[in-house]
Amino acid sequence: MRARVAEPWVEVPLQRFVDDARVLFALLLHPSGQVLGQFGFTRAVDVMAACALGAAIHASASQLGRELDGKPFRELYHAGRHRQIFIAETPTIRGPLILLTAFDTESSLGLVQVFFRNFCDMLRTAVPPVDEQPPVFTGDLERDLNRSLAILFGRARPPLADRGPSHPSE
């Protein structure tokens, strides 16, 4: 399985981290909960849920750090019975990003921490400057939106091409 990314510059560092640290899942996300890259998930909606929770955990831990220590905690580790999670922040020129990763006995917290440092270094050199070019929508945005929402709410039938089993891209 390969890492899947929303932005191409994320792919190499993320794949390298996954390979080196031998983790089961990895998510690189923005503190708002938006995913930039993932490894190990099969459904996009599951990725979004994991990102929402990961961002919330990180935000809570950071805030708790500010309350207790005057500055945010940057890393969080949680040991489950079979799997463990590690959440940490990495600074980039695009602002901080969060890595959430889950691993089992194939890896260890020490290895994850070590390869996380490498990941941060790789990411720092890979990240391009912010490019906020708006997307160019083709077609009629309002009509398409109305049609999509109507289908979503069962108020219209999907066009033939859209029927049948749908698999949100991973």
Added chain:
Amino acid sequence: MPLVNYATREITCKIVYYGPGRSGKTTNLHYIFEQVPNDRKGKMVSLATQTDRTLFFDFLPLDLGSISGFSTRFQLYTVPGQVYYQATRKLVLQGADGVVFVADSQARQLEENIESMQDLHANLADHGMDVRTTPLVIQYNKQDLPKGLILGVDELEDALNFRDVPSFPADALHGLGVFETLRGISELVLRRLSAGSTAGAR
């Protein structure tokens, strides 16, 4: 900004349902969750107290399908409404691409609505978001209650909608206005996203 993947032509937007406690934010998400087919939604994640009050947030990922050439996904969040969850509301609001303010139409809740709206503005400002340009719609929920208990839409508009944003009367429990509200905020978010791009867009 919404996340745009140009390579795969995917857009992901974060929409936050904001408002005072018990105004019906979670009810909106529940209704949407029930309406949407399984292949277009993820699990609804609710971090709630034992009495089902939202503790951290509710979260519902939706797959809208293709819109104007982009595969579009929405992440719907609610915030906890109670006053003492101020810090949590601020965290959830981070990076929001659009906000639905769910107001409680009951006359006795007017103060709470106003306080919550002020709280929303303060939190947006704290995140460095321009209140005037952040996509926002208002939903006047519980309009199904007896007339003696609620304020009319005009009165609520006077009290809350000083920016003249799109507003929608609703009865979220039975789904009235929920769809329209989601459509309203979706349109604002996508229009804002496309602002500046004219090729092919209306």
Added chain:
Amino acid sequence: MSSPFEGMLEMLTRQRGVVGCLIVGEDDGIIVDVNVQVGIDAPVIAALAAALYRRARLSSEAAGLATVNFLQLEAERGHLCMAGRDGLVIVTITEPKAQIGLIRGAMLQSVETLA
């Protein structure tokens, strides 16, 4: 606050050719106590050595060879020696000319006190 491993680490690092010594958790690869020369990246060594020792122990057990007493990695610029017990691993980093026999003896003696 002094650690219960302080004396052991001092004794091992006094051995000729030893440039550093670490006590590491075998499962998490995290340093419990450390005494290394400046310039040695202890967290990286700890994580990788613990993973190596763990693999070796599991391989040995899978092959029916029972416990790994001592693990030695010979490299161009020195040696990495490991001995473990009850979830802890002693990791020693040495120069190429170190007297591994003596170090091995000291480590095996020390490992008995880890329990």
